[in-house]
Amino acid sequence: MTDLQDAMANTAAAVTRQLDSLLPRVAGPRGRVVDAMRYACLGGGKRMRPFLVVATARLFDVRDPRALRVAAAVEMVHCYSLVHDDLPAMDDSELRRGQPTVHKQYDTPTAILAGDGLLTEAFAVLAHPDTHSDPGVRAELTAGLAQAAGSNGMVGGQMIDISRERNDLDLDGVSELQSLKTGALIDYACQAGAILGGASRDAREALRAYAADLGLAFQVADDLLDAEGDAAQLGKPTGRDAEAEKATFLSLLGRKKARAKADSLTSSAMRHLEMFGEKADLLRQMARFVVERES
């Protein structure tokens, strides 16, 4: 196992424990939505966004336990977006991480509510005094997550992704879609560590630039995986972009240029980390990981 794999596995286990304790089961008919919320976010995944929160927080000597509540909130928002994106009226996906999606395991109304519940709970976690003693930090964390998740972020990106114009997007359009739908939360995950650590403006700008390259590299690699990856390893069907005739980095650039773009974004992401020295080694490895991963 590489250092990164080791660190990611540790953070994934810690954030899963955190999510488990933040979402206690309740009795009665209301318990069903809590069970579905737990199902949506305790079932594994790479926990890349939580890892980014923890790893950037470490740059500013913020200890992991303090970062983990924020990491869990970010993961709740990520998981809510998957639950709603998977709905029959949206992407109509039956499998996620090799398991039935929430609406297959429960039903569609429960999945809608579970998504709503996770999105809401993320803000409850951030605003709670346990997250940070300084309410200014809590308010900034909340405002940033709302910005990343809303119509200027993930919701806006998903709207583009299901729009009639979707298949005819050019490279700028696909880039905008990516920066909203997946880039905004990756950016926030990196900023959250900096907010927790009271980072300088320079450090925040560097992390913003790192996150932009990382997020874009992640998406280019995702497009390549959809075309070339192994469905069993990915835990979901492949070839869906081409089947739906979606404009993607792959369809617009071709395989060779898309791969080169991913590699060049990786190098660029790493260069933005110079000011942090060795402390940022895991974040550098992450930039390579997102383009070399097989799932």
Next chain:
Amino acid sequence: MTDLQDAMANTAAAVTRQLDSLLPRVAGPRGRVVDAMRYACLGGGKRMRPFLVVATARLFDVRDPRALRVAAAVEMVHCYSLVHDDLPAMDDSELRRGQPTVHKQYDTPTAILAGDGLLTEAFAVLAHPDTHSDPGVRAELTAGLAQAAGSNGMVGGQMIDISRERNDLDLDGVSELQSLKTGALIDYACQAGAILGGASRDAREALRAYAADLGLAFQVADDLLDAEGDAAQLGKPTGRDAEAEKATFLSLLGRKKARAKADSLTSSAMRHLEMFGEKADLLRQMARFVVERES
């Protein structure tokens, strides 16, 4: 026009202007979800919850402009819940306030996203420095709204409302459903004014007790309106509770006892306002209004 009607109309107009400016249109395919969010919350309604925010804030000499951002955030959450409750997979409603529901006017995926966007935007508004200069106030406002909206509040209430057990609820069950699905946000609306105004613990307790009676009275009246009201005036079909064989305050208590319960809750709500003297007159009128309204 009574003082209350006049005050409610003024607040409704002001909160609509506030919502309009908080949700600016955007160009491109992403604009569709913003249009749907605007459609969902600019189309009128009594704006009862925003009025409660403004009216309780006045008890503590908080000026209306300061309360209106919070009032708009509360209305966004109310409207998001209507959009998601109306979805085909939920209540499958075609009309709301006499107009097509969001999924009828747009489509189901856009309605899901518009609800998600409104819920998220509410937190963005509360956490923004323009809402209050003290970040401690902003964090408390955020935490309270998340609590009211999540699985311990509205989401939990809606889960019960669509559960298999729904039609067999007893009086305690119907009361719990009400306190989560509609009571929690009414409670929050009254607390928000107190949070903005730095109210004493006693004042907050009094408003909590007022809101509990008011919310319950509102629901009992709602059950009566569904059975006895005028569909044209309500802007939605009537008789749906009985048709669906739902347990309601009306079905469990009968018409006479339900009406008496509503009246006794009104009196009780008013009594909780004693410490505020004349300043609370509009809130007293509100307690009468919720049981005497015809829509």
